[in-house]
Amino acid sequence: MRLSKTFVPTLKEIPNDAVVPSHILMLRTGMVRMLSAGIYSFLPLGYRVIKKVCEIVRQEMDAIGGQEFHLPALNPKEIWEETGRVEAFGDILFHVKNRDYVLAPTHEEIMTFHARNVVKSYKDMPQIWYQIQTKFRNEPRPRSGVIRGRQFLMKDSYSFDVSWEDLDKSYMLHDEAYRRIFTRCGLKFFVVGASSGAMGGTGSEEFMVKSEAGEDTVAYCESCGYAANVEVATSKVSSPERETESKQVYEIHTPNVKSIDELCEFLKIDESVCAKSRIYISNNQPILVLMQGNDEVNETKLEKAVGSTIRPAHPDELKEITGADAGSIGPIGFNGRIISDLRLKDRNNLFSGANKNDYHIGGIDFQRDVKNIDYADLRVVQSGEGCPKCDSKLEVFPAIELGHIFKLGTKYSESMKAYFLDENGKENPIIMGSYGIGIERVVACYIEQNHDTKGIVWNKALAPFHIHLISINPKNEKVKNVSDEIYDSLTKSGFEVLYDDRDASPGFKFNDADLLGMPIQVIVGEKKLKDNLVECKIRKSDERFDVELNNLHSKLKELLDSLE
RNA sequence: CGGGGCGUAGCUCAGCCCGGUUAGAGCGCCUGGUUCGGGACCAGGAGGUCGGAGGUUCAAAUCCUCUCGCCCCGACCA
Numbered sequence: 001m002r003l004s005k006t007f008v009p010t011l012k013e014i015p016n017d018a019v020v021p022s023h024i025l026m027l028r029t030g031m032v033r034m035l036s037a038g039i040y041s042f043l044p045l046g047y048r049v050i051k052k053v054c055e056i057v058r059q060e061m062d063a064i065g066g067q068e069f070h071l072p073a074l075n076p077k078e079i080w081e082e083t084g085r086v087e088a089f090g091d092i093l094f095h096v097k098n099r100d101y102v103l104a105p106t107h108e109e110i111m112t113f114h115a116r117n118v119v120k121s122y123k124d125m126p127q128i129w130y131q132i133q134t135k136f137r138n139e140p141r142p143r144s145g146v147i148r149g150r151q152f153l154m155k156d157s158y159s160f161d162v163s164w165e166d167l168d169k170s171y172m173l174h175d176e177a178y179r180r181i182f183t184r185c186g187l188k189f190f191v192v193g194a195s196s197g198a199m200g201g202t203g204s205e206e207f208m209v210k211s212e213a214g215e216d217t218v219a220y221c222e223s224c225g226y227a228a229n230v231e232v233a234t235s236k237v238s239s240p241e242r243e244t245e246s247k248q249v250y251e252i253h254t255p256n257v258k259s260i261d262e263l264c265e266f267l268k269i270d271e272s273v274c275a276k277s278r279i280y281i282s283n284n285q286p287i288l289v290l291m292q293g294n295d296e297v298n299e300t301k302l303e304k305a306v307g308s309t310i311r312p313a314h315p316d317e318l319k320e321i322t323g324a325d326a327g328s329i330g331p332i333g334f335n336g337r338i339i340s341d342l343r344l345k346d347r348n349n350l351f352s353g354a355n356k357n358d359y360h361i362g363g364i365d366f367q368r369d370v371k372n373i374d375y376a377d378l379r380v381v382q383s384g385e386g387c388p389k390c391d392s393k394l395e396v397f398p399a400i401e402l403g404h405i406f407k408l409g410t411k412y413s414e415s416m417k418a419y420f421l422d423e424n425g426k427e428n429p430i431i432m433g434s435y436g437i438g439i440e441r442v443v444a445c446y447i448e449q450n451h452d453t454k455g456i457v458w459n460k461a462l463a464p465f466h467i468h469l470i471s472i473n474p475k476n477e478k479v480k481n482v483s484d485e486i487y488d489s490l491t492k493s494g495f496e497v498l499y500d501d502r503d504a505s506p507g508f509k510f511n512d513a514d515l516l517g518m519p520i521q522v523i524v525g526e527k528k529l530k531d532n533l534v535e536c537k538i539r540k541s542d543e544r545f546d547v548e549l550n551n552l553h554s555k556l557k558e559l560l561d562s563l564e
Numbered sequence: 565c566g567g568g569g570c571g572u573a574g575c576u577c578a579g580c581c582c583g584g585u586u587a588g589a590g591c592g593c594c595u596g597g598u599u600c601g602g603g604a605c606c607a608g609g610a611g612g613u614c615g616g617a618g619g620u621u622c623a624a625a626u627c628c629u630c631u632c633g634c635c636c637c638g639a640c641c642a
Binding site: 015470 | 575
């Protein structure tokens with residue numbers, strides 16, 4: 001395509017509303033423009049990238065036997081009421097005002113609708129149905145450009161099987177296909193197993209990419225691949241052993257000492273001998289939670305340990321429950337349920353609050369002084385702690401969810417009555433799986449991982465064009481003619497060429513080329529042309545070298561083959 | 565939904581606190597000329613209901629009220 005005739009509105013300055021690199025660069029390169037919060041138009045260059053991702057997804061989905069559908073975004077509300085998801089989605093679901101339709105936020109119901117009464121025999125399965133379609137979700141807070149939008153492209157597929165064993169197969173096929181898709185796209189990703197067992201034997205995996213723009217926090221071990229959402233992640237940490245001799249409990253006057261750090265400073269002790277107190281409320285009953293030192297309470301783990309939902313107590317409740325304010329609360333004299341992190345299990349000679357403002361207590365022995373104490377892993381893991389699976393260290397960082405594969409089981413087939421007859425003529429619900437990939441997120445994550453100060457660095461797989469041809473001074477007739485010839489012949493030979501034939505200064509064109517980031521730049525200038533040479537530049541490595549005109553095709557082919 | 569920030573030319577922003585000729589700059593855009601290997605130069609030019617509505621005032625981009633939009637943090641996230 002000729003840049004002089006193509007709509008690629010590049011921006012020299014950073015748009016005011018963009019913060020994360022992918023968002024900034026997608027705007028600056030003219031890939032996208034915002035229409036409204038969380039709603040983006042893809043411009044020609046951006047849409048080319050989207051189509052490349054879709055094609056990779058399509059190839060890999062087809063390779064595992066997937067069949068592509070195209071489903072409506074406009075859905076009758078009553079189908080969504082069959083599974084109770086109108087209520088489950090709540091405000092996230094867009095409702096159409098003048099008819100009883102909703103805008104589909106995903107398509108389990110619609111796929112199940114097509115399967116029921118049609119996929120009636122065990123002989124009809126397995127099936128894998130997929131589509132690449134726009135989804136609508138009324139996100140309360142769209143952010144980070146295309147990463148969290150109210151309207152987005154999703155590849156979603158659904159498997160239909162006769163048994164749990166067969167579901168495992170469909171699930172594994174997706175797992176492998178997803179790894180191939182993200183690898184082909186050039187993404188550094190990892191897989192988080194999020195199996196909770198909450199739905200009876202179901203499992204799920206999230207495909208994640210490390211990113212500052214991420215909305216999930218994960219713990220990851222580079223050496224063994226252990227990865228877990230920080231809500232459930234565990235780690236190996238050491239703590240002091242129980243000391244052989246327990247001191248007596250004694251009260252200490254600690255004026256204005258509130259935090260663990262202040263307490264350690266005041267008493268010249270280590271934080272590992274401190275039991276930090278937090279009060280939570282569950283079913284209107286207070287629970288005292290004890291953590292070692294500055295360890296943070298992981299509320300997800302706490303809920304699991306307690307067995308019901310919890311919330312932190314309000315400041316005024318603290319006084320009422322314990323007689324003290326935050327900073328002076330402790331287990332001695334506390335009337336109610338006490339649960340402690342495993343790090344403090346059976347410890348003695350600990351320091352904690354006295355349930356009296358400005359006082360702490362030392363010499364606490366959990367075995368002797370704290371009756372009915374429960375123990376559980378309640379910590380939020382932190383970077384640098386030991387991996388639970390190997391001897392390496394964990395890293396904790398934010399990440400973006402690119403894809404999710406999920407064993408649905410019979411939730412939808414049962415509620416929507418999608419039954420089949422097995423070999424014995426017995427009726428059973430279809431066993432389903434559901435698998436999604438955020439297409440725009442793939443693009444945004446690629447940019448997050450592959451950019452420098454000048455702009456995007458595309459790989460061969462996703463680049464909107466492979467070659468960026470630049471003519472320096474197209475007013476020079478020879479330069480113009482040779483550039484035109486190169487463009488025509490390369491295009492005819494099947495190369496994907498973006499041709500900057502604009503009448504602009506060289507620096508302007510070079511900077512635009514680096515910003516747009518095609519893998520190879522071919523630069524046609526007057527000086528080198530005298531020797532029948534043009535310059536090639538590899539965007540990623542900044543390598544440059546001269547190529548003879550009549551060798552250009554073979555050299556470019558060679559370069560493209562060698563590039564990722 | 566809570567907290568914070570912002571809305572002035574296509575883009576980035578100044579002016580607002582302390583009201584007062586014709587609302588500015590840089591970049592971009594248009595015309596002509598020069599230039600052409602890392603965001604060129606000269607000359608001329610177009611472009612604004614200062615997000616919107618109401619109010620205070622002799623006078624509002626500026627002060628007040630309401631409203632809409634966008635960004636960030638939090639809550640939420642099948």
